[in-house]
Amino acid sequence: MKKSILCIGAGYVGGPTMAVIASRCPQWNITVADISEARIAAWNSSDLPIYEPGLDEIVQKVRGKNLFFTTDIARGIRENDVIFVSVNTPTKTFGAGAGFAPDLQYWESTARAILEHAGNDKIVVEKSTLPVRTAEAMHRILDNNHKKLHFDVVSNPEFLAEGTAIRDLLDPDRVLIGTMPGPSGNRAGDLIASIYQNWIAPEKIKRTNVWSSELTKLAANALLAQRISSVNSLAALCEETGADIEEVAQAAGMDHRIGKAFLRAGVGFGGSCFRKDILHLVYLAEQCGLPEVATYWRGVVEINDYQQRRFVQRVMNALFHTLAGKRLAIFGFAFKADTGDTRESPAAAIAKMLLEEHAKLAIYDPKAMANARAELASYGDAVEFSNSAAEAARGAHAILILTEWAQFRDFDYAGFYQQMEKPAFLFDGRNLLDHQMLHKIGFTVCPVGRPTLSV
Numbered sequence: 001m002k003k004s005i006l007c008i009g010a011g012y013v014g015g016p017t018m019a020v021i022a023s024r025c026p027q028w029n030i031t032v033a034d035i036s037e038a039r040i041a042a043w044n045s046s047d048l049p050i051y052e053p054g055l056d057e058i059v060q061k062v063r064g065k066n067l068f069f070t071t072d073i074a075r076g077i078r079e080n081d082v083i084f085v086s087v088n089t090p091t092k093t094f095g096a097g098a099g100f101a102p103d104l105q106y107w108e109s110t111a112r113a114i115l116e117h118a119g120n121d122k123i124v125v126e127k128s129t130l131p132v133r134t135a136e137a138m139h140r141i142l143d144n145n146h147k148k149l150h151f152d153v154v155s156n157p158e159f160l161a162e163g164t165a166i167r168d169l170l171d172p173d174r175v176l177i178g179t180m181p182g183p184s185g186n187r188a189g190d191l192i193a194s195i196y197q198n199w200i201a202p203e204k205i206k207r208t209n210v211w212s213s214e215l216t217k218l219a220a221n222a223l224l225a226q227r228i229s230s231v232n233s234l235a236a237l238c239e240e241t242g243a244d245i246e247e248v249a250q251a252a253g254m255d256h257r258i259g260k261a262f263l264r265a266g267v268g269f270g271g272s273c274f275r276k277d278i279l280h281l282v283y284l285a286e287q288c289g290l291p292e293v294a295t296y297w298r299g300v301v302e303i304n305d306y307q308q309r310r311f312v313q314r315v316m317n318a319l320f321h322t323l324a325g326k327r328l329a330i331f332g333f334a335f336k337a338d339t340g341d342t343r344e345s346p347a348a349a350i351a352k353m354l355l356e357e358h359a360k361l362a363i364y365d366p367k368a369m370a371n372a373r374a375e376l377a378s379y380g381d382a383v384e385f386s387n388s389a390a391e392a393a394r395g396a397h398a399i400l401i402l403t404e405w406a407q408f409r410d411f412d413y414a415g416f417y418q419q420m421e422k423p424a425f426l427f428d429g430r431n432l433l434d435h436q437m438l439h440k441i442g443f444t445v446c447p448v449g450r451p452t453l454s455v
Helices: 014-024 037-043 055-062 073-079 105-117 134-143 165-170 183-196 210-241 245-253 274-287 291-318 346-356 369-375 377-382 389-393 406-410 413-419 435-441
Strands: 003-008 028-033 067-070 082-085 122-126 151-155 175-179 205-209 327-331 360-364 383-385 398-401 425-428 444-446
Touching: 003 014, 003 073, 014 028, 014 055, 014 067, 014 082, 014 165, 028 073, 037 067, 055 165, 067 073, 073 105, 082 105, 105 122, 105 134, 122 134, 122 183, 134 151, 134 210, 151 183, 151 210, 175 183, 175 210, 183 205, 205 210, 210 245, 210 274, 210 291, 274 291, 291 346, 291 398, 291 425, 291 444, 327 346, 327 389, 346 360, 346 369, 360 369, 360 389, 369 377, 369 383, 377 383, 389 413, 413 435, 435 444
Parallel strands: 003 028, 003 082, 028 067, 082 122, 122 151, 175 205, 327 360, 327 398, 360 383, 398 425, 425 444
Antiparallel strands: 151 175
C-alpha cells in the first residue's frame, strides 16, 4: 500500500506544495482538503484557483493518480498518518494584539479537529507561518487526549515566492525541518526529510529544533522586507539629491557582503507574508519585553507605507496638485508579476489613495482583474476595469506602472501617447521601462529614485 499524506488547506502554499510532492513522490498518495467547496471544485477543474507558472502542468499530470482534492477533512484525518497543516494565520483584527499578533483560531480549530477524528498516531507538520512556540502549544493540545494516541509535531515552513513557487519547490535554497527533542521527534523528522530527499540534495535539508525553525520563517521574510525598505528609503534621498538609485544599488550590491538581491527600488513590498510576518515579529518582541527590537522592525513596515504615500504625492505634484476628475491608467494590480494575488498589493493601496483624491482609474492587469474588481468594488463608477492596456490608456492623463510584468515593456507606448491627454505623464513605479525612449516619444517620465525627465 502507498504511504499517504493529508494537507489541510488548499491555498497558495498547500496546493502547489502538495502538487510538487505528488509529482516527485509517486509512492505517496496526497490528499488536499479544504472547507471551501468552491476552492476544491476549482482545484478539480481546468481553471485552478490560483495562477502560478508551471502549476497547471504538474496538477494535470498527477491529479486523480496520487493527488486528490476533497472537502472531507474528517475522513482525511482518519485515513492519513502524516498531516500537513497549511491554514490561514492572518493578523488579528480584534482584542489583544490587534493589528500585530497572529490570529490562531483556524490553526487551533484544525488541531482540535485532528484530535477529534484521529484513530491512530499521527505526524503533524506545521506548514503555516506561526509564532515561535506554537508547535509546543499544538503538541499540548494533541497530547491531552483520552485515546492514548501519540502525536509528533514537526515545523516545516515554506519559503515560496509567488510567481516562482514551482521553481522554489523543485530547486529550493533549503528545506527546513524542526523537531521536538527526543527519539520520537527525530524519527518524525527523518520521515519528513525522506519525502524531500526524493528530489532534493541532502545538504539542502537542514535540521533544527522546532523553535529555531518557527523563528527562521519570520526572520527570513523580515530580512528580505528590510532590504526593500532600505533601498526605497535611499530612493527618496536620490530623488532629492539628483543621485540615481539604480546606480547606487548596483554599486553597493557589488560588495559580496551585501549582494544585489532585493535592492530594486519601487512602490514597496506586498503579498500575504512580509507585512504580516514583520508585525508578528514586532508583537513577539514586545511580548518578550524587547521594545527597541519591536521599534526597529516596525520601522520596516512604516517605510513601506511611506513609500506608497510618497509615490501618490509625487503623482499629485506632477499633475498640477489636483487629481480630481483626471483619468489615470493603472498598469498592474497584482502585488508582483506572475501572480494574480492582490493581498497587501502596493497597487491596491495606491489606487485607494488616488481614489480619495477623486481620480478616475482605469485598471489593467494580465492575471489579477477578478481580484482587482473585488478589492475596489465599493468605488463604483470611479474605477474602470479595462480589457487591455490600450483601452486603459485611452484619454488618460497619466500611466502608472505598479507591477513589474515583463510584457509591459513591449507595449506600444507611442500609440498610447497619441491617445492620451497632454501633457502626458508616465510614472514608472517599478523602474521597468526604457525611460529615455519614453521621453523621446513625448512623455514626462517620473521613475522611482531617479531624476524626472520633463518635457
